[in-house]
Amino acid sequence: MDQALVTQLGDELYEALAQRKTVTPLSSRHADITIEDGYHIQQRLIARRLEAGEKVVGKKIGVTSQAVMNMLGVGQPDFGWLLDGMVYNEGESIPMDGLIQPKAEGEIAFVLKRDLLGPGISNADVLAATAGVMACFEIVDSRIENWKIKIQDTVADNASCGVFVLGDRLVDPRDVDLSTCGMILEKNGEIVGTGAGAATMGSPVNAVAWLANTLGRLGIPLKAGEVILSGALAAMVPVVKGDNLRVTIGGIGGCSVRFV
Amino acid sequence: MKLDQATIAQLAEHLENCELKARDTPKITDEHSAMDWDDAYAIQDEIRRRKIARGSRVAGLKAGLTSFAKMKQMGVGTPVFGFLPDYGAVPEGGTITVDELIHPRIEPEIVFVMKHALKGPGCHIGAVLAATDFVMPGLEVIDSRYRDFKFDLKSVIADNTSSARFVVGARIKPAATLDLRTLGVVLEKNGAIVALGAGAAVLGHPATAVAMLANHLGARGEEIPAGAMIFSGGITEAVAAGRGDNITLRIHELGSVACKFV
Numbered sequence: 001m002d003q004a005l006v007t008q009l010g011d012e013l014y015e016a017l018a019q020r021k022t023v024t025p026l027s028s029r030h031a032d033i034t035i036e037d038g039y040h041i042q043q044r045l046i047a048r049r050l051e052a053g054e055k056v057v058g059k060k061i062g063v064t065s066q067a068v069m070n071m072l073g074v075g076q077p078d079f080g081w082l083l084d085g086m087v088y089n090e091g092e093s094i095p096m097d098g099l100i101q102p103k104a105e106g107e108i109a110f111v112l113k114r115d116l117l118g119p120g121i122s123n124a125d126v127l128a129a130t131a132g133v134m135a136c137f138e139i140v141d142s143r144i145e146n147w148k149i150k151i152q153d154t155v156a157d158n159a160s161c162g163v164f165v166l167g168d169r170l171v172d173p174r175d176v177d178l179s180t181c182g183m184i185l186e187k188n189g190e191i192v193g194t195g196a197g198a199a200t201m202g203s204p205v206n207a208v209a210w211l212a213n214t215l216g217r218l219g220i221p222l223k224a225g226e227v228i229l230s231g232a233l234a235a236m237v238p239v240v241k242g243d244n245l246r247v248t249i250g251g252i253g254g255c256s257v258r259f260v
Numbered sequence: 261m262k263l264d265q266a267t268i269a270q271l272a273e274h275l276e277n278c279e280l281k282a283r284d285t286p287k288i289t290d291e292h293s294a295m296d297w298d299d300a301y302a303i304q305d306e307i308r309r310r311k312i313a314r315g316s317r318v319a320g321l322k323a324g325l326t327s328f329a330k331m332k333q334m335g336v337g338t339p340v341f342g343f344l345p346d347y348g349a350v351p352e353g354g355t356i357t358v359d360e361l362i363h364p365r366i367e368p369e370i371v372f373v374m375k376h377a378l379k380g381p382g383c384h385i386g387a388v389l390a391a392t393d394f395v396m397p398g399l400e401v402i403d404s405r406y407r408d409f410k411f412d413l414k415s416v417i418a419d420n421t422s423s424a425r426f427v428v429g430a431r432i433k434p435a436a437t438l439d440l441r442t443l444g445v446v447l448e449k450n451g452a453i454v455a456l457g458a459g460a461a462v463l464g465h466p467a468t469a470v471a472m473l474a475n476h477l478g479a480r481g482e483e484i485p486a487g488a489m490i491f492s493g494g495i496t497e498a499v500a501a502g503r504g505d506n507i508t509l510r511i512h513e514l515g516s517v518a519c520k521f522v
Contacts, residue, residue, distance in 0.1 A: 180510050184442060250441075
């Protein structure tokens with residue numbers, strides 16, 4: 001895919017995001033689009049947001065469960081960028097008019113105290129560089145109509161990131177078994193999903209190490225102070241205006257959010 | 261009660277023979293559509309009486325159909341209850357002989373061992389936790405005697421809620437020190453993760469299943485005796501297992517438990 005087309009598609013996704021509308025899947029218009037093309041388009045989309053004044057606050061890892069990998073026909077996760085405009089905190093309300101077709105995922109967020117630059121990053125490096133872990137919601141959203149995404153579409157669309165919500169407890173990762181800690185997702189008081197840390201590539205630590213090594217090959221570090229969303233612990237749940245959600249993670253804490 | 265004693269005895273003998281000989285059968289409500297809940301438990305009681313008369317002991321009690329999703333699907337508001345015969349016990353890391361079973365499936369569960377007796381009605385989570393000695397991880401092997409898993413709830417109760425084999429892990433913890441709702445479970449078959457969940461998948465809290473069991477027994481003039489071991493219900497979907505499969509269950513704070521199908 002040539003640079004002109006990459007720029008055009010990145011701009012198209014940026015405009016869709018800014019105007020809260022959807023576009024037809026890029027993969028249906030450009031049958032030969034590769035995952036690498038997707039990342040180039042994502043870069044253009046992020047560059048537009050940074051030009052508009054946003055700042056990078058972290059990264060997210062997506063497609064971390066075997067079920068979603070199978071659905072999208074891939075053998076590895078994807079990633080996207082977290083910007084300051086996406087941040088919400090425990091108990092805050094998210095206006096629906098800022099989103100298009102949101103869905104909620106319960107996740108474990110890592111907050112780094114040291115840079116991580118791959119390749120060669122092991123789980124030990126990740127844990128040593130982690131200031132703490134938090135319960136969080138990732139509110140995924142898609143600028144592709146009706147979520148009709150192939151892997152190339154979601155990669156180009158910043159890994160379908162919408163906004164995210166952080167809990168209010170930071171827990172030392174040495175005090176939690178991140179692979180077996182359980183997750184409960186409740187919507188309007190009803191349990192709509194349960195899961196465990198191992199849902200993300202066997203352990204959320206594996207997912208962060210994967211990201212550090214993948215970005216390291218491009219010379220990009222995970223930076224001290226950044227938030228890394230490590231992937232969904234259960235299937236995502238659609239949300240509408242008025243919904244009240246809570247995620248609780250064993251040994252870590254919880255996080256609530258309302259959609260208004 | 262809609263069935264007479266002779267029919268109950270005959271159905272109990274038929275279902276127990278299916279279990280002991282690893283033979284499947286059409287669901288019993290096909291021929292006895294009038295059967296009610298009391299009949300279903302009366303058939304299960306008769307199976308228990310037959311086993312005890314033959315020298316078996318009851319090693320534990322169990323709750324089944326404990327997820328909100330499954331209860332909604334079957335149109336009921338309470339789980340089903342059964343018992344675990346002593347010969348179903350498999351040591352931690354032990355083997356399960358596939359030829360002795362029909363179409364076994366595995367469920368990851370939190371197991372309660374009671375310090376004090378519990379008698380309903382009126383039992384709640386607090387009463388259960390106060391009466392619990394400790395909890396531990398458990399694998400239940402269920403094996404419905406019904407052909408192709410075609411059954412209804414009354415048939416399942418009569419069939420001792422598909423009880424077959426059970427394995428418990430050696431790591432025990434006092435329930436009061438754990439948040440049983442957020443204990444994560446990871447079920448692995450031959451090293452690959454096949455199911456994931458958290459304790460809350462059982463009725464919002466696994467102790468609720470034990471409270472409901474105490475209330476169910478209380479209504480029949482019975483109780484959960486001190487020392488009883490209780491399998492509180494599958495936290496994930498049941499997973500099919502066959503010859504050669506290695507099963508490992510890991511539970512947050514409770515270690516792991518494993519078995520092998522041969």
